[in-house]
Amino acid sequence: MSTDEATRNKATATRLHDAVSTRDPEIISKVIDELVAPDALFHTPVPMGSTGAQALKQVWTVLLRAFPDIQVAVEDVIAEGDKVVSRNTVTGTHRGEYQGMAPTGRSVTYGEIFILRFEGGRIAEIWGVVDVLSQMRQLGAVS
Template sequence: MSIDEETRNKAAAARLHDAVATRDLEIVSKTIDELVAPDVLFHAPVPMGMTGVQALKQVWTVLFRAFPDLYVTVEDVIAEGDRVVARNTVTGTHRGEYRGMPPTGRSVTYGEIFIFRFEGGRIAEVWGVVDVFSQMRQLGVVS
């Protein structure tokens, strides 16, 4: 893997982040179609019975419905070989149904780390570690 490929992969991850920052599901969906392999393997704490790009798109549909002001701040990005790692801080206000929970109006701030594996210039696999416990604690679900 060359430095150029690592730079390209980091740029692709940044494009995905920029699309998410618009909070526009159409832009997010189009960007996913451009940057992500259709059969992407998606490993994250989001049970929904979907696979591939549909699972990734559904994540954003659910999050934007629940947290319409959701914002992901990228704290660190590391690229090596075919992987890009992003450590993020997520903020938002719970204004819509989320995981069966009606809106609370509470604000949340939680951390997450995502690893993207690239193949042929596209994201082929995603691992996500999301601080769901902190999210649920801030929403009042757990103490």
């Protein structure tokens, strides 16, 4: 795997981040279709009944409904071989139903780390670790 390939993969990951940063469902959906393999494998909790690019679109539909002002700040990006790792800080205000919870109006800030594996220039596999406990604490779901 060349340095050029790692650089291209990092640029692709940045394009995905830029798309989700628009908070525009049409742009997000279009870019996911372009950059994520239809059968991409997820090693994260994703909605049941969907896989690949479709699952990622569903995740963003849920997040945008729950946190319409969601922002993902990329703190670190490391690209090596066929993988790109990003450490992010997510912020948002709970304004819509989320995980069965009615909107609380509370703000949340939590961390996440994602590893993306690329194949043929597209995201083929995703691992994610999201600080859900911190998120749920801030929403008042757990003490």
